[in-house]
Amino acid sequence: MTTSAVTDETKQFTRTPGQRHSLAHIPGEDGWPVIGNTLKLLADPIGTVALFHEKYGPVYRSRAFGYRSVSLLGPEGNELVLFDRDKNFSSAAGWGPVLDQVFPRGLMLMDFEEHRLHRKALGVAFKTGPMKSYHDALNEGISRRIAEWHLEGGGQGGGAEFAFYPHIKQLTLDLAATSFLGIGLGEQARDVNGAFVAMVAAAVGVVRKPVPGTQMWRGVNGRKTISAFFASEIPKRRHGNGADLFSELCRTTKEDGALLTKQEIIDHMSFLMMAAHDTLTSSVSSLVFHLAANPQWQEKLRAEMQSLGLRPGVGLPYERLGDLNLAEMAFKESMRINPPVPAIPRRAVRDFEFKGYDIPAGTGVGINPLFTHRMASLWPNPDQFDPLRFTDEAVRGRHRYAWVPYGGGAHMCLGLHFAYMQAKTFFYHLLTTSRISLAPGYKPQWQMWPIPKPRDGLPIRIERL
Numbered sequence: 001m002t003t004s005a006v007t008d009e010t011k012q013f014t015r016t017p018g019q020r021h022s023l024a025h026i027p028g029e030d031g032w033p034v035i036g037n038t039l040k041l042l043a044d045p046i047g048t049v050a051l052f053h054e055k056y057g058p059v060y061r062s063r064a065f066g067y068r069s070v071s072l073l074g075p076e077g078n079e080l081v082l083f084d085r086d087k088n089f090s091s092a093a094g095w096g097p098v099l100d101q102v103f104p105r106g107l108m109l110m111d112f113e114e115h116r117l118h119r120k121a122l123g124v125a126f127k128t129g130p131m132k133s134y135h136d137a138l139n140e141g142i143s144r145r146i147a148e149w150h151l152e153g154g155g156q157g158g159g160a161e162f163a164f165y166p167h168i169k170q171l172t173l174d175l176a177a178t179s180f181l182g183i184g185l186g187e188q189a190r191d192v193n194g195a196f197v198a199m200v201a202a203a204v205g206v207v208r209k210p211v212p213g214t215q216m217w218r219g220v221n222g223r224k225t226i227s228a229f230f231a232s233e234i235p236k237r238r239h240g241n242g243a244d245l246f247s248e249l250c251r252t253t254k255e256d257g258a259l260l261t262k263q264e265i266i267d268h269m270s271f272l273m274m275a276a277h278d279t280l281t282s283s284v285s286s287l288v289f290h291l292a293a294n295p296q297w298q299e300k301l302r303a304e305m306q307s308l309g310l311r312p313g314v315g316l317p318y319e320r321l322g323d324l325n326l327a328e329m330a331f332k333e334s335m336r337i338n339p340p341v342p343a344i345p346r347r348a349v350r351d352f353e354f355k356g357y358d359i360p361a362g363t364g365v366g367i368n369p370l371f372t373h374r375m376a377s378l379w380p381n382p383d384q385f386d387p388l389r390f391t392d393e394a395v396r397g398r399h400r401y402a403w404v405p406y407g408g409g410a411h412m413c414l415g416l417h418f419a420y421m422q423a424k425t426f427f428y429h430l431l432t433t434s435r436i437s438l439a440p441g442y443k444p445q446w447q448m449w450p451i452p453k454p455r456d457g458l459p460i461r462i463e464r465l
């Protein structure tokens, strides 16, 4: 069994970091020796890409994070790469350098036919029956936690400052322990969560070798801890009737009727937890900020939730998720402004052509949801929070790949319904019980890369209604 993220089909293209393909005919710049444009991109990911777009147009070459690549900006580029009609682009070879050491063999690290087979097998865990069970765990965990937050935030009329980001990060971890892993919030969950947090940090760590003391070293050790936990649980989960995502995967079969192997379950579960964790933490924080900054929208969402006529304390039934239209539009709008995956990498496995440029096989190719989501030609007043951009009519009038927070095509986010479910359930509990606000004059400080997060922990006020 191979432990590399990269299949034979794409292997030949993965050993080319830094190698100069014949890209000289493509406009762009390599930046500084060794570091390329890395520092510029880290300091100002929006402004730097906007400047390159202005200078070079929607197709340009650059060098950053140790790799030379070609960026394709805008909805047509997104469509070409994500829809990938001609199977030109490898996700495994694109994401491999970031994820291979701590999250190998996750779904995004597979391509083409192998990817199709595994995606189909995993899809079973996202059908309505299992989703309802996860939702029960979410409803319960969220309502209990928000009641605790009220105490910390000062209760009714509460004026205490409340750092939202670390709280939602912990809640997302704890919800994953129950709905993903089916374990209570005891010592075991603390160990698993700690190991998992180390793995996520390693994936974006600067040092890429597991040198003792580095994030990568902690991440690789975290992977050992998590693997041991999964391995010890798999035999009993296969024969049990657990309703959590891990138990579902332990019973899932592939097209040939065989169960997923132990190693496949370990790799898929680790990857699923990673794919869900920071993305949900980031997107929920972003909407909390926008609703606190726009009380009129907060009021509209609250009114929609109250109009469901549910008894206080019973939670949001799964069947009513579809009734929260304004909440869904507001969530989409906050992911437009702060897409949790701001850039998506691929590597070309065949020569291809785009906007008159011939681009050779082996080239690293990137698309940029963060840039596309702020193109003024698609989104008038792009910095303004306006959920009405997501009415059915407005959506019909736009390019299908103008809004791509979940990607698209074969690798489109498998957990997007889970994400809507968790976000809507969270905001239902939050807004029907509390009012959120910002201190006068508060200016947000978002770090957009690699995943948008508030640098200052997002201080809000949370007042029990």
Ligand code: HEM
Residues within 6 Å of the ligand: 091, 107, 108, 109, 119, 271, 272, 275, 276, 277, 279, 280, 283, 335, 339, 340, 341, 344, 345, 404, 405, 406, 407, 408, 410, 411, 412, 413, 414, 415, 416, 418, 419
């Ligand atoms: C707001 C929350 C989320 C956002 C914005 C998001 C975004 C994305 C994006 C952009 C991709 C595609 C990347 C690419 O094409 O290279 C992706 C893939 C994926 N996501 Fe999500 N995600 C979210 C939540 C979740 C959750 C909650 C889960 C699991 C429960 C999940 C599981 C996955 C998986 C398994 C893939 C790989 C799909 C494949 O390769 O076929 N995601 N996600």
